[in-house]
Structure formats: structure tokens, C-alpha cells
Amino acid sequence: MTGTGQASAGGCGASAGGIRVTEGVGNQAVVQGHVTSAGSPVLTGYARLLNADGEFVAEVPLGEDGGVTFYAAPGSWTLRVLAPGGVRVERSVTADIGKITELEVAV
Secondary structure (H helix, E strand, C coil): CCCCCEEECCCCEEEECCCCCCCCCCCCCCCCCCCEECCCCCCCEEEEEEECCCCCEEEEEEECEEEEEEEEECEEEEEEEEECEEEEEEEEECCCCCEEEEEECCC
């Protein structure tokens, strides 16, 4: 695993972008990716993980590279990105045990 491990200065206690996983997820289900606008990372904003009922489960501020990582239970999820200017984008994603599910979100 890699990541800065630094908490966001914006008030959220989570590490910016979450802790990025590169290999060896073992028995974890990982959802991670990047948020971009016109090909450049979105640096300011939040990513939320919503369960199948649309209920809020977790949130992380976007990382320095627009990155986001969640450790999730296996199943169907919605990733919601909130960014300045009223940007709100949602993507459906499925998390599987032992896999890293990559997701690219353009806003």
C-alpha cells in the first residue's frame, strides 16, 4: 500500500484520497480511481461511497492526484463525487473480494 496518510486540512478526518493500494489486497474489496476535468486531476472536492440503498457509508477528500480509495464490502456501490461549482457526478461500481476495482471519473 502507498499513500500520504495525511488528514485533510478541509475538516474531514480521512486521509486525502484514502490510502492507495497497488497490490496484495488479500481478502479486501477495494474501489479506487481518479477524478479528472479536461484530463487534469480535480484537486478540491470529496468522494462519497453510497450503499445499494443510496445511503452514505464513507467519504474522503480527493487526493493530490485526484485519487480516491475505499475499502468496501463486496457488492454494488455508488461513488458520488462533489466538487466546487456544484459538480455532482455518480458512478456505479461493484467491489469484489481480492480485487482492486479501478474507476476513472471525468467531471
